Amino acid sequence: MRNLTPTSITQAFADYARDAPSERTRTLLVGLAGHLHSFVRENKVTQAEWDAAIGALTRATEFTDDKRNEYILFSDLLGVSSLVDMINTAGSGTPSSVLGPFHIEGAPELPNGGDLWKGQVGEPLVVSGRVTDGKGAPAAGTVLALWQNGGNGLYAQQDPAHSPTNYHARLTVADDGSFAFSTVRPVSYTVPDDGPAGDMLRALGRHAWRPAHLHMIVHAPGHRPLITEFFPEDDKYLDADAVFGVRAGLVLPFRKVTDRGALPAALAARDSLPMPVWAATIDLTLPPA
Structure with missing residues (x-):
């Protein structure tokens, strides 16, 4: 899609997923993307802040093994x-x-x-x-x-x-x-x-x-x-x-x-x-x- 805007990108994501083989999967992922897009817009997330978030997720792999899962810990601590x-x-x-x-x-x-x-x-x-x-x-x-x-x-x-x-x-x-x-x-x-x-x-x-x-x-x-x-x-x-x-x-x-x-x-x-x-x-x- 051409001429994307901060507002139209959410609908574009949903349109791209129209042929998903599982309707439930489409519902979950389109909903997730929509909430993430809204979060970024509402909080005017900076590039540095987004890089820090990606960096935290990347670092989580260093702490995840068969005895500990840092991603589950994030899920727990976030409620x-x-x-x-x-x-x-x-x-x-x-x-x-x-x-x-x-x-x-x-x-x-x-x-x-x-x-x-x-x-x-x-x-x-x-x-x-x-x-x-x-x-x-x-x-x-x-x-x-x-x-x-x-x-x-x-x-x-x-x-x-x-x-x-x-x-x-x-x-x-x-x-x-x-x-x-x-x-x-x-x-x-x-x-x-x-x-x-x-x-x-x-x-x-x-x-x-x-x-x-x-x-x-x-x-x-x-x-x-x-x-x-x-x-x-x-x-x-x-x-x-x-x-x-x-x-x-x-x-x-x-x-x-x-x-x-x-x-x-x-x-x-x-x-x-x-x-x-x-x-x-x-x-x-x-x-x-």
Whole structure:
């Protein structure tokens, strides 16, 4: 198209894509280009500013490998990952949240009532609960994918002192939907901020902290996987999560338990679990199938 103007270029892009084989792909990319064009026009973006943006994306490749993805980090810190999650979440059941960058497939099996803590650094935490469907029936056959950081603030992928599956597990709930396990109380930590995504945080005067949390993916027969995370109600970063992952329904009391008899039976019998311990109850309600 000849004689393009700052206004007509947006329609020109849409016209060029009229023969796209996928209408959905055309809708998404034409919409994206339109928003980008509007952003450039409204903010009168300079050549130097655009070069800086391209440079940040180029630098992101230097920080991306099989353990870290700087582009996902940008998405998280911009709130896009959380927004995609929220607009696609079910309207009922336990809320979902962002996946996070440290989930691994093929984690070791953990028996119901098993231990992830193993005496490592940090305060032991007992987690118990029940998984039910939307009608209150136990969700037998449900498998929980569990992962979290250690008491030193590091995930297994960041900590060469431990195995690559440390604090990662898959647990099958009992026939009545109940589950229990012991682990370490998670701690607040900072997302990686040594790359261009961190530069963006500093340019905005933002911090890189996430509140402590437990990750979980709920795999239940006849239901979509539920990706979520749970936060202790006393964490000081709940209202300033760098990746916008906190939901009101995912904030839980973590309480101190001094009486071993108050623990789930499978854990009360374990003498290696020192008292007192922290305890949290997580009752999950699955969204509709």
